[in-house]
Amino acid sequence: xxxxxxxxxxxxxxxxxxxxxxxxxxxxxxxxxxxxxxxxxxxxxxxxxxxxxxxxxxxxxxxxxxxxxxxxxxxxxxxxxxxxxxxxxxxxxxxxxxxxxxxxxxxxxxxxxxxxxxxxxxxxxxxxxxxxxxxxxxxxxxxxxxxxxxxxxxxxxxxxxxxxxxxxxxxxxxxxxxxxxxxxxxxxxxxxxxxxxxxxxxxxxxxxxxxxxxxxxxxxxxxxxxxxxxxxxxxxxxxxxxxxxxxxxxxxxxxxxxxxxxxxxxxxxxxxxxxxxxxxxxxxxxxxxxxxxxxxxxxxxxxxxxxxxxxxxxxxxxxxxxxxxxxxxxxxxxxxxxxxxxx
Numbered sequence: 001x002x003x004x005x006x007x008x009x010x011x012x013x014x015x016x017x018x019x020x021x022x023x024x025x026x027x028x029x030x031x032x033x034x035x036x037x038x039x040x041x042x043x044x045x046x047x048x049x050x051x052x053x054x055x056x057x058x059x060x061x062x063x064x065x066x067x068x069x070x071x072x073x074x075x076x077x078x079x080x081x082x083x084x085x086x087x088x089x090x091x092x093x094x095x096x097x098x099x100x101x102x103x104x105x106x107x108x109x110x111x112x113x114x115x116x117x118x119x120x121x122x123x124x125x126x127x128x129x130x131x132x133x134x135x136x137x138x139x140x141x142x143x144x145x146x147x148x149x150x151x152x153x154x155x156x157x158x159x160x161x162x163x164x165x166x167x168x169x170x171x172x173x174x175x176x177x178x179x180x181x182x183x184x185x186x187x188x189x190x191x192x193x194x195x196x197x198x199x200x201x202x203x204x205x206x207x208x209x210x211x212x213x214x215x216x217x218x219x220x221x222x223x224x225x226x227x228x229x230x231x232x233x234x235x236x237x238x239x240x241x242x243x244x245x246x247x248x249x250x251x252x253x254x255x256x257x258x259x260x261x262x263x264x265x266x267x268x269x270x271x272x273x274x275x276x277x278x279x280x281x282x283x284x285x286x287x288x289x290x291x292x293x294x295x296x297x298x299x300x301x302x303x304x305x306x307x308x309x310x311x312x313x314x315x316x317x318x319x320x321x322x323x324x325x326x327x328x329x330x331x332x333x334x335x336x337x338x339x340x341x342x343x
Contacts, residue, residue, distance in 0.1 A: 002206055007070035008215055011063040015219045019059025019226035026055040027230070027237050035102065037238055039187070041290050041318050051102050052191075052227055053095055053241035059223035064088065067215050080212035080256075082143050087216055087252035089139035094177055094248035097132055098241030133177040133244060137170035145169065145255050172251040179270035180247035182277050183325075185286040186307060186318055187233040192326040193269070194246035195224045200266050200333035201250060204340075205257040213257030220249045233319035261343050265336035269329055273306050280304035288318070296321060 030036060030049035037050040068084060071077050144165050160168065184190045202217030224246070230236045247270070254263040264271075277284060284304020288296030288311050295315045298308040306328075310321050 004206065005071075005211065007067050007075070008211070008218065010070070011067035011215065011219050012222045014066050015059040015063025016222040016226050017059070018062050019056050019223040020229065022058040023052065023055030023227060023230050023237065026052075026058075030237075037240075039235065039238075040287055041186070041296055042234065043290065048235060049237040051099065051240040052231060052237045053098060053239070053245060056220075056223045056227045056242060056245075057092075057095060059226060060220045061088075063219040063223065064215065067219065083145050083256050084212050084216065086139040086143045086145055087256060090136045090173060090252055091220075091245060091248050093136035093139075094133055094173075094244045095241060097136065098244040101244070102240040130178055131174070133174050133248070134170055136177070136248060137173040140169050140173070140252065140255055141165045145252075169255055172254060173248060175274070176247035176251040176254075176267070176270075177244040178247065179267070179274045180250070181243040183270055183273040183286065183306065184239070184243050186288075186322045186325075187235040188228060188231050188319070188322045189307075189325060190239045190243055190246060191224050191228040191231045192322060193329045194242075195221050195228060196326060196329045196333060197250060197266055198224065198246070198253070200336065201253045201257070201259070201263060204259055204262050204337070205253065208257060208259065210257040210259070213253045213259075216249065216256065217253040233317075233322065262336050262340045265340070266329075266333050268332050269306060269325070276304050276306065276308075284308075288321070290318075 027049040030051055031047060035049065035051050036047035038045055039048055064084070068081065072081065180190065180194065183193070198217045198221035202214045202221060205211075205214035205217060224242075227237075227239070227242070231239060250263065250267070254260055280302060284302065285299060286305040286307045288298055288307065290296055293315070294317055296311055296318050298305070298311050303309060303312070306325060307321055310316065310324050316324065
């Protein structure tokens, strides 16, 4: 039986409640500010708030601050504080990138014939957005987060030395944040799969006595669960800036919890999605086309996403496609728990 710290229970509860209350308020602000988008898989064209991150971040940050305060001042334990703060820095930098991504996309709608207006409409090149998460890894690199040695199949125990903080950590942040941004576009998909992923990483970290990693993962997962209430079909808000953040949290938790093998298994759907996107030269859209009977089908004849595979395998509505992919992630995470002891 694993003892769950009272500070973690309180922080998880606070995170959910605050996110649940804050998200509607931020939604109203986004509509007034014009930070809205249109749901391309719906008949109606009502504006939807396009930036769900602020409400989730409010719940997450205040939850993690409660956890830090309790651990530091009540239990006099601050051994993991530097790693938690470094992870927060990475997560917030990634969130800023996501916000910038959303605002840049909205700029494309601006009118005008000048060079500046044309550049805004064109937006930032896709290749640049692929590499832009790299600076967010600097805080984790600076505190040398994680353990540099690993037990690899066939090779046994390998000490990676400086290659771990200088190469693998930024690579993890880069790949994870981009991968969760690839598998997106259906109501509830990013938040639903992200909640399952982070809850599984948090549970595994707790079982491994990696409390700091468990706190980051579970507190964010509960804030994301609150967001799912508003993002589920038909969505009242889009994740927008959260797409990068979910992957960044997963990367931070993986590094802090020294659980790379478990995380890679749990991340299998996103790895498959990245490979499919790469095969299409990152031109494929995850979205489907709404049919007369309410189901959705992929655009064109090429498969460029896991969502395309699901849509081609039967007649499913948008909510059903989302549900199937969430169930796939639940099964993958269950397999990870079952096989990790043998790897």
